[in-house]
Amino acid sequence: MTQSVVVQVGQCGNQVGCRFWDLALREHAHVNKKGLYDEALSSFFRNAVLVDMEEGVVKEILQGPLREVFDSAQLLTDVSGSGNNWAVGHMTYGSAYREQIVDKLRKAAEHCDCLQCFFLIHSMGGGTGSGLGTSVLSLLEEEFPDVCRIVTSIYPSAEDDVITSPYNSILAMRELTEHADCVLPVENQSLVDIVNKIKIMSHSAKPGSVIKRDSTVISGQGGLSGPEKPFDAMNNIVANLLLNITSEPLCPLWKYPY
Ligand SMILES: Nc1nc2c(ncn2[C@@H]2O[C@H](COP(=O)(O)OP(=O)(O)OP(=O)(O)O)[C@@H](O)[C@H]2O)c(=O)[nH]1
């Protein structure tokens, strides 16, 4: 009984997505004490489409502890990336991979008994995330007009090292306004600020300080992902946000199917 399909596009989309799956599995393991491969694992967890026009991040996922979570037929990669260029992601790769993307989305949808929503995760600053990500979004609208499209968009900070990120963001934003049902905008500088605040709180020995140093809010410790990588703490915040949205009691979408 699966209700949603997660679509991860670009480096950021895949890295955030993997933190989400890591946390979701840990949450699931907490409830599923017997550790059995149950229905929730086989349906919800194996239902993601991973797209990146570089190989690195997806390859790393396939070699890491999360490899079992993904169906290898649901991955799509190229080698050279979009060079931080919205137009390359949207126009060049968007048309070159159109059929393959539609095919993978359809297969993912076929696994669902009652498909209610797509969760797209992407960056607004990278060429693949902003360009191909929004191309996938318009494909979703074309192919599944009645299924809700919820997009988590990671916005660049003012100090972003991708020089074209403001342009990519503006171009992608127009697509979001036209094709998304709901956008959850997340700004990287805000994530940095939250992570720093939590670190200060967790290191202060003040009585009443409730955030533990290895809290899942910012830490992957004890999870499946191995040693922490640069964006992990920031991505954990976003993963928590997604986890809260997809948890059954909180999500009204679950209760009112189309
Ligand atoms: N929060 C967060 N931001 C990220 C992460 N990876 C990259 N970014 C941000 O995303 C933007 C760059 O986009 P990427 O996702 O790396 O690019 P891409 O979609 O792979 O596109 P190309 O590399 O151009 O093909 C910059 O604003 C980065 O700061 C991540 O794991 N987490």
Ligand SMILES: [Mg+2]
């Ligand atoms: Mg990339």
